Amino acid sequence: MALINVAAKEIHGKIVYYGPGLCGKTTNLQIIHGKIPQNGRSDLLSIATETERTLFFDFLPLDLGKVHGFTIRFHLYTVPGQVLYERTRVAVLNGADGVVFVADAQRDRLADNLQSLRELAHNLTNQGKRVIEFPMVMQYNKTDLPSALPTPVLDRYLNTIKVPRYEAVAVNGAGVFETLRAISKLVVNKL
Amino acid sequence: MVSVIDRLDPDLSSLIVGEEESESIAACLHRLMGETGASYIMLLDRAGQVLAWQGEGHRAEMTHLGALLAGTYASSREMARLLKEDNFRVLVQEGMKEKVFTETVEDRWLLVVVFDHQAHLGLVKVLAKRATQSLTGILHVVIERNQTHRLKMAGEMRRAAVDTIDLIFSQDEPDPGTGSTEAKRWP
Numbered sequence: 001m002a003l004i005n006v007a008a009k010e011i012h013g014k015i016v017y018y019g020p021g022l023c024g025k026t027t028n029l030q031i032i033h034g035k036i037p038q039n040g041r042s043d044l045l046s047i048a049t050e051t052e053r054t055l056f057f058d059f060l061p062l063d064l065g066k067v068h069g070f071t072i073r074f075h076l077y078t079v080p081g082q083v084l085y086e087r088t089r090v091a092v093l094n095g096a097d098g099v100v101f102v103a104d105a106q107r108d109r110l111a112d113n114l115q116s117l118r119e120l121a122h123n124l125t126n127q128g129k130r131v132i133e134f135p136m137v138m139q140y141n142k143t144d145l146p147s148a149l150p151t152p153v154l155d156r157y158l159n160t161i162k163v164p165r166y167e168a169v170a171v172n173g174a175g176v177f178e179t180l181r182a183i184s185k186l187v188v189n190k191l
Numbered sequence: 192m193v194s195v196i197d198r199l200d201p202d203l204s205s206l207i208v209g210e211e212e213s214e215s216i217a218a219c220l221h222r223l224m225g226e227t228g229a230s231y232i233m234l235l236d237r238a239g240q241v242l243a244w245q246g247e248g249h250r251a252e253m254t255h256l257g258a259l260l261a262g263t264y265a266s267s268r269e270m271a272r273l274l275k276e277d278n279f280r281v282l283v284q285e286g287m288k289e290k291v292f293t294e295t296v297e298d299r300w301l302l303v304v305v306f307d308h309q310a311h312l313g314l315v316k317v318l319a320k321r322a323t324q325s326l327t328g329i330l331h332v333v334i335e336r337n338q339t340h341r342l343k344m345a346g347e348m349r350r351a352a353v354d355t356i357d358l359i360f361s362q363d364e365p366d367p368g369t370g371s372t373e374a375k376r377w378p
Contacts, residue, residue: 002205003240004348006340007213011352012240042251045258056266059258061251067355070348075239075258087273091265095238181360188352191205 002097002191009070013187014077016093018120019102020112021053021081024141024170028102029060029076031176036062054080057092064184074184081116090123098135098187099124100179102170103158105140105148113158131161135186138165139179207340208242208333215329220245223322227315229306230289234326235261236300246305260293260303283312294319296326 003012017025026046033044042063047056057077064072077096079089093099101120103113121131140154151167159165164182168175208216220232224245231246233253239261241253267279282293292304292315302323304315 001236001238003236003238003242004205004207004340004344005213005242006208006344007210008243011348012236012238014238014240042254045255057258057262059255061254061258064359065355067351068348070352072352072355073240075254077258087269088266091262091269094265094268095236095261097238177360181356184356185353188349188356191349191352 011070011072013097014075014095015098015183016096017078017100017102019081020116023102023104025078025102026054026058027170028176029058029078031173033060054078056088093123098183100183101138103140105143106145107147107149135190136163137179137183138163139168141168141170143167144169207337209336209340212329212333216243219322219325223318226318227306228310229304231305233303234300237261264293264301292319294323296323297330299330
């Protein structure tokens with residue numbers, strides 16, 4: 001639930017990047033952190049294992065600027081993608097105002113994407129959200145790889161509720177900001 | 192009896208804290224600060240956003256601390272579910288220099304008290320409990336007034352915020368008609 005603090009003149013929202021392990025959720029936040037202007041940037045906080053896999057979450061607070069005297073602040077989170085951390089994902093998803101589902105476009109990851117997407121729907125429902133109305137954007141990442149499935153195929157299997165979706169190569173920044181822009185607009189439209 | 196919290200629409204997408212309620216929150220935290228001698232006190236929503244704080248500390252530190260504390264609380268709630276507990280209402284973290292006491296306010300907000308060896312944990316617990324009861328009353332008022340606030344300001348805010356986001360991510364020159372925004376261009 002977004003928070004509007006009238007006295008402090010601030011609007012706060014929480015966006016969670018969700019998806020299977022190694023799909024590129026952390027990479028999205030690293031790219032955003034690396035490219036945003038210095039004056040809107042805070043440290044990227046990562047709670048990771050010794051092998052740099054996300055253990056709890058990555059966290060990046062973003063100061064988007066002022067509108068009508070109100071500062072818009074978004075908190076971006078990633079969930080840990082590994083199957084083991086299912087309950088941790090529930091905890092990180094708590095209080096989210098919008099979700100970016102990052103899918104790995106490679107053919108051999110389709111089943112993992114589907115499992116993660118089903119889990120996301122289940123978790124949102126358990127938190128009292130209507131999945132069909134909840135602000136969500138899909139990102140097909142790693143579309144540059146030879147093993148990537150064509151977008152229409154990914155659409156057919158993953159985007160059955162027809163949310164906005166973007167092709168991306170997060171590691172070089174392609175599609176990262178388009179995705180962020182789309183989810184930001186969906187979230188503020190729900191204020 | 193159905194409480195105000197139970198009647199809160201689960202699909203409600205934003206909670207608007209008005210100026211009067213913010214003043215009440217600040218007064219409550221200020222009093223708790225004086226009574227406990229805490230280093231600082233924060234009120235978070237369950238997503239980790241900082242509603243108010245008292246004491247020393249920079250905004251960036253508070254933001255990161257808020258995210259970690261809300262994550263810890265949400266994680267402990269999942270632990271409670273696994274252990275067939277209703278919830279863990281209180282969390283205590285003890286370090287060599289500082290202690291952190293976290294208590295939930297009707298599962299919507301988190302009251303966080305950070306204190307050193309000069310304050311006694313037992314005292315902090317009792318005083319935080321009293322503050323939590325006051326904050327529960329304020330939360331009820333916030334929820335009762337939310338719809339009125341929303342009707343008054345959310346529509347205008349929504350339109351302006353969408354324009355700002357377009358401006359921030361736009362590759363084009365800014366529209367001279369959007370003079371009320373102070374947005375930065377990304378990336």
